[in-house]
Amino acid sequence: MRRLPPLTAIEAFVQVARLGSVKAAADELALSAPALSRRIQAMERAIGRTLFDRRHQAMQLNADGERLIAQIVPALDMLSDAVEAMTSGSEVVRLRLGVLPLFASQRLFPKLAGLRARHPELHLDIDTGGHGVTRLGEGLDAAIVLAREIDPILYARRLDRNLVYVIGSRTLIEGPHPVVEPGQLAELTALVHRDMPDTFVAWRTAAGLGDLEPLAVDHFDSGALMLEAVAQGLGVAFMHESHYADAHDDRLVRLFDITVESPYSYWFVSRARAMQQRPVKMFHDWLIEALDAPDA
Numbered sequence: 489m490r491r492l493p494p495l496t497a498i499e500a501f502v503q504v505a506r507l508g509s510v511k512a513a514a515d516e517l518a519l520s521a522p523a524l525s526r527r528i529q530a531m532e533r534a535i536g537r538t539l540f541d542r543r544h545q546a547m548q549l550n551a552d553g554e555r556l557i558a559q560i561v562p563a564l565d566m567l568s569d570a571v572e573a574m575t576s577g578s579e580v581v582r583l584r585l586g587v588l589p590l591f592a593s594q595r596l597f598p599k600l601a602g603l604r605a606r607h608p609e610l611h612l613d614i615d616t617g618g619h620g621v622t623r624l625g626e627g628l629d630a631a632i633v634l635a636r637e638i639d640p641i642l643y644a645r646r647l648d649r650n651l652v653y654v655i656g657s658r659t660l661i662e663g664p665h666p667v668v669e670p671g672q673l674a675e676l677t678a679l680v681h682r683d684m685p686d687t688f689v690a691w692r693t694a695a696g697l698g699d700l701e702p703l704a705v706d707h708f709d710s711g712a713l714m715l716e717a718v719a720q721g722l723g724v725a726f727m728h729e730s731h732y733a734d735a736h737d738d739r740l741v742r743l744f745d746i747t748v749e750s751p752y753s754y755w756f757v758s759r760a761r762a763m764q765q766r767p768v769k770m771f772h773d774w775l776i777e778a779l780d781a782p783d784a
Contacts, residue, residue: 538552
């Protein structure tokens with residue numbers, strides 16, 4: 489029997505293939521970039537050919553890499569299913585869930601007592617790291633993500649539809665020079681979430697203000713920190729109506745009575761075959777009912 493490459497090398501190969509970056513994959517695996525690169529090299533030596541096209545900071549699968557990943561992923565799924573089958577009879581059932589921190593604190597945690605009451609055997613391992621979709625089946629069973637749309641190869645259920653709000657500090661409307669006109673955004677910094685990069689442009693376009701430019705645009709990867717930055721007067725945030733309403737923060741106000749539909753929604757996503765797994769199905773069905781989510 490031919491000797492397989494080290495499992496650590498296979499893991500590194502899969503992560504780089506999914507994330508397209510040595511740095512991002514190294515962060516996910518808690519490795520240094522040089523250590524991860526050595527694992528990729530070990531994988532390529534074992535296979536006897538290169539698997540990636542190196543392009544500056546990016547790593548893109550070549551034809552050989554595409555063929556290999558297509559054959560490895562089903563094998564990893566079978567391994568995951570085997571482990572699941574061995575543990576499904578235990579008293580505790582676990583779901584590895586990726587979720588954004590703001591959704592978790594505002595909309596998920598307040599309802600989790602209901603999940604525990606219905607399924608006391610189900611326990612959640614919460615992961616608030618990024619790249620939820622790319623980590624499905626490799627560290628995560630399911631994820632709740634913000635996106636315009638989801639790859640049709642995955643199972644996806646839309647959890648909401650929302651409006652884009654311009655959220656500011658209450659001091660902006662109560663000071664000596666209150667902000668009452670959109671044109672005044674030219675004097676303010678816009679705060680934008682990295683998972684919703686087009687919120688400002690979508691709002692500006694829908695509001696008919698195509699030439700409007702803020703003083704600057706600062707990007708955040710935490711919705712909670714964005715709201716706190718707004719409350720501290722560090723800028724105005726282009727976020728969702730639900731983010732504002734669920735914050736229950738008297739320091740915050742909605743600026744401008746302009747209705748703009750968001751191009752982004754929260755989605756529950758998993759691999760299609762994962763919906764056959766008991767913990768994924770239990771959580772999914774409870775979540776849809778708890779949120780009274782609309783159909784996609």
